[in-house]
Amino acid sequence: MVKTHRILMFMVFLLLGLLISLQFRGIINNQEGNISVKEMAARLEAEEAEGRKLLETLNSLEAEWSQLLNNIGSRQRDPEIMELIRLRDYEYFRAGLTNVRGDGIVITMQDAQTAGDNIEDYIIHDADITGILNELRSNGAEAISINGERILGTSKLVCAGPTIFLNKSRYPPPYVIKAIGDPDILYDAIDQLPNVAVMRLYGIRVDIRKEYDMVIEKYRLYESVDEWLSTLEVVSE
Amino acid sequence: MKLFKTMALTLVCLLLGIAVAWQYNSVNANLVLAQYEKKNLSQLVEELLLERENNEKLRARIEELQQEVAALKNDENMDMKYVEDLKKAVLMARVMAGLETVKGTGLVITVESGGQIRVRASHIQELLNELKASDVQAISVNDERIVATSEVREAGDYIMINGRQLVPPYTIKAIGDPDKMEKSLNLMGGVLAKYQIYEFNVSLEKNDNVVIPGVRDDGTVIRTDRLTPVVQ
Numbered sequence: 001m002v003k004t005h006r007i008l009m010f011m012v013f014l015l016l017g018l019l020i021s022l023q024f025r026g027i028i029n030n031q032e033g034n035i036s037v038k039e040m041a042a043r044l045e046a047e048e049a050e051g052r053k054l055l056e057t058l059n060s061l062e063a064e065w066s067q068l069l070n071n072i073g074s075r076q077r078d079p080e081i082m083e084l085i086r087l088r089d090y091e092y093f094r095a096g097l098t099n100v101r102g103d104g105i106v107i108t109m110q111d112a113q114t115a116g117d118n119i120e121d122y123i124i125h126d127a128d129i130t131g132i133l134n135e136l137r138s139n140g141a142e143a144i145s146i147n148g149e150r151i152l153g154t155s156k157l158v159c160a161g162p163t164i165f166l167n168k169s170r171y172p173p174p175y176v177i178k179a180i181g182d183p184d185i186l187y188d189a190i191d192q193l194p195n196v197a198v199m200r201l202y203g204i205r206v207d208i209r210k211e212y213d214m215v216i217e218k219y220r221l222y223e224s225v226d227e228w229l230s231t232l233e234v235v236s237e
Numbered sequence: 238m239k240l241f242k243t244m245a246l247t248l249v250c251l252l253l254g255i256a257v258a259w260q261y262n263s264v265n266a267n268l269v270l271a272q273y274e275k276k277n278l279s280q281l282v283e284e285l286l287l288e289r290e291n292n293e294k295l296r297a298r299i300e301e302l303q304q305e306v307a308a309l310k311n312d313e314n315m316d317m318k319y320v321e322d323l324k325k326a327v328l329m330a331r332v333m334a335g336l337e338t339v340k341g342t343g344l345v346i347t348v349e350s351g352g353q354i355r356v357r358a359s360h361i362q363e364l365l366n367e368l369k370a371s372d373v374q375a376i377s378v379n380d381e382r383i384v385a386t387s388e389v390r391e392a393g394d395y396i397m398i399n400g401r402q403l404v405p406p407y408t409i410k411a412i413g414d415p416d417k418m419e420k421s422l423n424l425m426g427g428v429l430a431k432y433q434i435y436e437f438n439v440s441l442e443k444n445d446n447v448v449i450p451g452v453r454d455d456g457t458v459i460r461t462d463r464l465t466p467v468v469q
Contacts, residue, residue, distance in 0.1 A: 051295065081319070
């Protein structure tokens, strides 16, 4: 009787010991997981801060470069150089490398607040946005930006999880699309787009408003121009 | 003595019960947490790598500009360098705008209806979006250069790009990394898989000398009449 009792006690304590060590290990592991996520987030934040600093440096360098060219040009009063400066400003303007001002519309898109069975129906996809871009272009939009990123002919726009990858950066919703053109024509075109009606049916908010005298930012050139041009050969006609 | 033993046993059993419940709970919670963290972590790593790559490119651009600024400041006989810089800036802007004819490595894709289904504007648009997603430098459809203001729309039985009617077969040219483009087009459930279901005749050819013409420069495609440049 006493022997069985002892064996029983032994078993119970063995189990208890096992459980406690298991639990303890679980807690430690969990903390490790937390640390690496936190660490990664901190590293990402540092990298992003570095990016903002670099962008500032780039902007001031661009301004300095442009100023230097202008100063030299006006000092020399060389008609050929004055003409080249004028041409450069004009081509930068046409290429989307200059901030521009004009009338147009602003579209704000936000994922549905409550989702039903199929979550895919309640979030904004790249095709929804590219469809709107195409409609804007068909109706005479002359400059377009999404969340401040100027959209060019070869601009990349893809879904990346719950965010959208635009040019070279990632943006979460809401998506703010600005387009300069005839405000009335653009407004009607987007408001009557079948896909916009479908999105609204699912609770995706698509607000459109006419905006006058707004600014659309320039395309941010942030890679080596020499490198970019090196893979293209310009064929003169 | 017996009372003590019973009490001890009861206490131990009670503790054991609590421990089991606690452990069960915590394992469950950990599973949920681990899943969440794993997804978050890989996402974070991905974003970090992306941010790093962007910063590298930014640094390259900054270095390039710094050299140009230094050259402008120091060079005694700066006329040549100066004119050269301006010309380069003009050319770069014209290439970006799509006004220059360019040549490079890329893909040439032809698409044509092979059965009941006609090739529609939306089919072409989907292909263009996929190409843009793989970092192309220039694209054209039947030699109409795709620029910032280019639309792709339905016009009766044909499609219209840059205000011009295009007739099939549609030839899409893209300058960029051909392998990267081909890979993204061939993805499961991707554009080419859909084209197969529509029974389109598709050909895809890698070429080292893809020539893409500039867009016509008559103010009808690249329009600026409603834009005013903002002086910075």
